[in-house]
Amino acid sequence: MNTWINPDALWKIVVVGILAGAGLPALFAVGVRALNPPVPPAGARGYTVAVGCFAVVLAAIGWGISLIVGHS
Amino acid sequence: MTGNDVVLVLVVVTALGFDFTNGFHDTGNAMATSIVTGALPPRIAVAVSAVLNLVGAFLSTAVAATIASGLVHSQDVTLTVVVAGLTGGILWNLTTWYAGIPSSSSHALIGGVVGATMAAAGTSAVKWQGLVSKVIVPAALSPFIAGIVAALGTYLVYRLTRGVAEDARTRGFRSGQIGSACMVSLAHGTNDAQKTMGVITLALIANGTLGADAKAPTWVIASCAAAIALGTYVGGWRVIRALGKGLVEIEPPQGLAAESASAAVILCSADFGYSLSTTHVATGSILGSGVGRPGAAVRWNIARRMVVAWLLTLPAAGLVGALAYWTARGIGGTGGVVAVFAVLVVASIAFYVASRHPAVTPENVNAAWTGSVVPEPVTEDETPDEVAR
Numbered sequence: 001m002n003t004w005i006n007p008d009a010l011w012k013i014v015v016v017g018i019l020a021g022a023g024l025p026a027l028f029a030v031g032v033r034a035l036n037p038p039v040p041p042a043g044a045r046g047y048t049v050a051v052g053c054f055a056v057v058l059a060a061i062g063w064g065i066s067l068i069v070g071h072s
Numbered sequence: 073m074t075g076n077d078v079v080l081v082l083v084v085v086t087a088l089g090f091d092f093t094n095g096f097h098d099t100g101n102a103m104a105t106s107i108v109t110g111a112l113p114p115r116i117a118v119a120v121s122a123v124l125n126l127v128g129a130f131l132s133t134a135v136a137a138t139i140a141s142g143l144v145h146s147q148d149v150t151l152t153v154v155v156a157g158l159t160g161g162i163l164w165n166l167t168t169w170y171a172g173i174p175s176s177s178s179h180a181l182i183g184g185v186v187g188a189t190m191a192a193a194g195t196s197a198v199k200w201q202g203l204v205s206k207v208i209v210p211a212a213l214s215p216f217i218a219g220i221v222a223a224l225g226t227y228l229v230y231r232l233t234r235g236v237a238e239d240a241r242t243r244g245f246r247s248g249q250i251g252s253a254c255m256v257s258l259a260h261g262t263n264d265a266q267k268t269m270g271v272i273t274l275a276l277i278a279n280g281t282l283g284a285d286a287k288a289p290t291w292v293i294a295s296c297a298a299a300i301a302l303g304t305y306v307g308g309w310r311v312i313r314a315l316g317k318g319l320v321e322i323e324p325p326q327g328l329a330a331e332s333a334s335a336a337v338i339l340c341s342a343d344f345g346y347s348l349s350t351t352h353v354a355t356g357s358i359l360g361s362g363v364g365r366p367g368a369a370v371r372w373n374i375a376r377r378m379v380v381a382w383l384l385t386l387p388a389a390g391l392v393g394a395l396a397y398w399t400a401r402g403i404g405g406t407g408g409v410v411a412v413f414a415v416l417v418v419a420s421i422a423f424y425v426a427s428r429h430p431a432v433t434p435e436n437v438n439a440a441w442t443g444s445v446v447p448e449p450v451t452e453d454e455t456p457d458e459v460a461r
Contacts, residue, residue, distance in 0.1 A: 005205065005209050006205075006344075009341075009344040009346070010213070012340075012344070013217065013337065013340050013341050013344060013346075014217055014220075016336065016340045017217055017218075017221045017333070017336045017337045017340055018220075018221050018224060019336075020332070020335075020336035020340070021218075021221040021222070021225060021332050021333035021334075021335070021336030021337060022221050022222075022224040022225035022228060022329070022332070022333065023225075024332055024336075025225040025226075025228065025229050025248075025252075025325075025328050025329045025332045026225065026228040026229060026232060028229075028245075028248050028328065029228065029229040029232035029233050029325070030232055031244075032233055032236060032240070032241060032244035032245065032248075033232055033233050033235075033236050035240075035244065036236045036237060036240035036241070036244065037235075037236075038235035038236070057248075057251075061251065061255060064255060064335065064336075064339050065255075065258070067339055067342075067343055068128070068131050068132055068258065068259065068262050068339065068342075069131050069132060070132075
């Protein structure tokens with residue numbers, strides 16, 4: 001490991017950052033779209049997709065909080 | 073009460089004062105995007121952020137001691153050094169806040185402490201490798217990483233919601249935005265409040281009040297949590313306005329993408345032991361959200377001004393810290409520390425008074441951006457430009 005810069009931590013931060021920081025908003029967007037399709041109403045399938053998306057996003061937030069608490 | 077006790081009390085008061093400026097300087101990192109898109113009313117936003125900062129400060133104290141011990145040799149840190157370092161940090165924070173520049177509070181603190189330590193014990197007292205690998209390299213990389221993540225997130229979000237009615241999209245993303253801003257607030261409380269806890273603990277150890285390996289006592293944790301929450305609640309409206317209105321005109325989907333990127337990068341880096349500047353990450357994310365949305369205008373001249381301030385933060389706070397140390401040493405003893413403290417108080421009051429004419433408040437924070445932090449057309453006040461140069 002380089003002493004000035006840690007490439008191992010760097011690429012992990014980039015990958016996890018993209019998955020969580022860009023992936024979760026994208027998932028949220030899928031949920032919003034499922035609830036508000038171009039041709040309303042959303043229907044049962046739309047609601048199911050939306051609930052699934054939002055559930056994953058909430059789970060990820062819970063994981064983030066457990067990360068913070070885990071540092072103590 | 074002996075002279076040393078007086079100095080110790082001043083250290084604690086100054087540290088809590090820094091923590092307070094840290095709070096109001098950084099409110100915008102979490103809440104600027106939610107305030108400008110109307111997801112939350114300004115006063116509610118700062119109140120929510122304050123509560124989450126308070127909670128966050130209690131969640132974890134793992135890195136509390138690392139801020140000073142990894143950067144300077146702790147045997148060279150005296151109470152006078154700590155007061156001088158904090159003075160440097162506070163004065164730089166107030167300067168950049170007055171100019172409406174979101175600069176890093178962590179860098180101001182680190183710069184102040186490093187500068188004061190160098191003034192006291194020479195350049196060999198600084199762990200340069202620690203400074204570069206733990207502070208400078210992460211600071212140089214983190215805005216780009218956050219910006220790329222936010223740009224990608226913004227692009228995906230707009231792509232995926234094509235065809236969704238405008239008002240439905242705005243409504244949906246406003247609620248999501250609140251959630252992501254809350255995560256940033258929580259992470260900020262955990263990250264930044266700990267830095268002040270570390271400084272106070274270090275002072276208590278230097279004074280012999282605590283043993284060498286002691287952890288932050290409960291009263292230190294509680295008072296730091298309260299100080300940062302209070303500062304957050306006061307709200308640095310100038311910085312909020314610069315971040316939320318100055319850089320990019322933000323829509324709710326961009327706000328969600330920006331805050332999610334910030335939260336993800338900060339939390340992930342903290343897991344690897346990097347205590348990033350929340351400010352650098354948040355600014356990078358907001359810029360990225362402007363790049364990622366087709367047709368959005370990014371005011372790069374404002375961004376450039378912020379970057380200049382970031383580069384200046386470490387040396388400028390260091391210089392003030394060193395000057396404060398030499399002043400305290402020149403006068404000598406308890407009197408010297410009291411004098412530095414008095415100057416700090418007077419300077420802080422002067423900044424506050426100057427910021428009222430004209431003031432940026434919750435009422436005018438969202439006014440259209442006309443090129444300056446202060447919304448009204450001003451004739452005599454061109455401070456932001458002057459300071460940035």
